[in-house]
Amino acid sequence: MKLPDFPWDALAPYGQKARAHPQGGIDLSQGTPVDPTPDFIQEVLRASANSPSYPVTTGSKELRESMERYGREKLGASGDFDVLPTIGSKEMVALLPFLLEAKRILIPKIAYPTYKVGGLLNHAEVIEVDIDPSSWPTEGVDLVWLNSPSNPTGRVHSDSEIESVLAWSRDNSIPVASDECYLPFPDSKKARSILDFADGENTGLIALHSLSKRSNLAGYRAAFAIGDSLLIKKLLEIRKHMGMMVPLPVQRAMAVALGDEQHVAQQAERYRSRRRKLASALTEIGYQIDHSEAGLYIWCTNGRNDWDCVAWFADRGVIVTPGSFYGDSGNQHIRIALTATDENIEAAAIRIKS
Ligand SMILES: Cc1ncc(COP(=O)(O)O)c(C=O)c1O
Numbered sequence: 312m313k314l315p316d317f318p319w320d321a322l323a324p325y326g327q328k329a330r331a332h333p334q335g336g337i338d339l340s341q342g343t344p345v346d347p348t349p350d351f352i353q354e355v356l357r358a359s360a361n362s363p364s365y366p367v368t369t370g371s372k373e374l375r376e377s378m379e380r381y382g383r384e385k386l387g388a389s390g391d392f393d394v395l396p397t398i399g400s401k402e403m404v405a406l407l408p409f410l411l412e413a414k415r416i417l418i419p420k421i422a423y424p425t426y427k428v429g430g431l432l433n434h435a436e437v438i439e440v441d442i443d444p445s446s447w448p449t450e451g452v453d454l455v456w457l458n459s460p461s462n463p464t465g466r467v468h469s470d471s472e473i474e475s476v477l478a479w480s481r482d483n484s485i486p487v488a489s490d491e492c493y494l495p496f497p498d499s500k501k502a503r504s505i506l507d508f509a510d511g512e513n514t515g516l517i518a519l520h521s522l523s524k525r526s527n528l529a530g531y532r533a534a535f536a537i538g539d540s541l542l543i544k545k546l547l548e549i550r551k552h553m554g555m556m557v558p559l560p561v562q563r564a565m566a567v568a569l570g571d572e573q574h575v576a577q578q579a580e581r582y583r584s585r586r587r588k589l590a591s592a593l594t595e596i597g598y599q600i601d602h603s604e605a606g607l608y609i610w611c612t613n614g615r616n617d618w619d620c621v622a623w624f625a626d627r628g629v630i631v632t633p634g635s636f637y638g639d640s641g642n643q644h645i646r647i648a649l650t651a652t653d654e655n656i657e658a659a660a661i662r663i664k665s
Pocket residue numbers: 342398399400401402404423458461462490492520521522523524529533534
């Protein structure tokens with residue numbers, strides 16, 4: 312099986328160039344959180360350091376209650392559903408086709424590359440589609456990925472778009488995996504979980520949630536899946552055999568993090584303010600901002616080739632990501648992550664304009 316080249320390797324020379332800038336490089340490429348992990352979460356991790364026994368794959372009682380409550384109160388889940396902690400959500404994105412034995416998978420045309428990689432790892436056929444299911448194949452299709460708010464575009468799907476996907480999934484009995492890791496960061500639009508649309512009928516639905524960005528916990532690897540209890544049971548059974556367990560100190564930290572919304576609101580405000588600053592600098596120099604309605608990224612174009620734009624930014628000491636990382640049709644866009652300190656966002660805006 313041939314996996315695509317690891318995209319970030321191709322960006323490395325531009326990173327080097329940007330870092331040679333007299334005032335240093337500003338990395339707006341990878342989207343790794345830089346704001347501190349809230350103190351109250353760090354304290355729980357520290358207090359949980361004594362952990363001699365194996366954790367359970369399904370999650371501690373405390374964590375399970377916390378994920379279930381979050382599902383009901385924040386995601387609008389109802390009816391029969393189950394939850395399962397995961398070691399960050401990327402591993403679940405990559406493993407889901409294998410765990411569900413999916414062999415023909417639909418993914419968004421412009422998307423987080425791991426949806427495709429997960430399909431390839433399971434020797435599946437991966438088909439890129441737009442959001443409108445009336446044009447989707449059904450024959451042999453056994454999994455569909457949704458991602459709203461999207462990485463890289465920041466697009467939030469409308470209620471009617473999600474409702475159409477849900478109706479299509481039910482009509483054709485095809486499972487939908489909805490990657491909702493950017494849901495906690497609304498901006499001009501607010502995304503809703505697919506479970507909120509399901510009205511308690513969760514058959515075929517799995518939503519993925521992550522604390523990496525929500526709680527600045529990317530280093531802890533803390534995430535979870537929630538949805539159809541039969542599908543979750545299937546994932547659990549295989550993951551028990553594979554030893555895919557979230558470490559117990561992380562489970563404890565996750566349980567308290569999920570119970571607090573104040574730090575999330577504060578983080579969401581940080582990203583909104585950074586988006587405003589960068590978006591205004593970008594429009595001033597002639598970029599058009601597309602989507603970018605929520606989440607962590609600005610998706611923009613000036614009509615030129617993405618790599619030329621990446622080079623232009625690198626000359627100014629700013630590292631951004633070429634849109635073609637996320638699909639061929641992204642080759643006239645760049646993705647700019649809002650994951651830099653306020654000082655660096657300010658400095659990047661000044662460099663862009665000068
Ligand atoms: C759309 C999307 N899904 C999943 C992930 C994985 O995040 P994590 O493994 O930190 O939960 C990312 C990370 O950038 C992402 O952009």
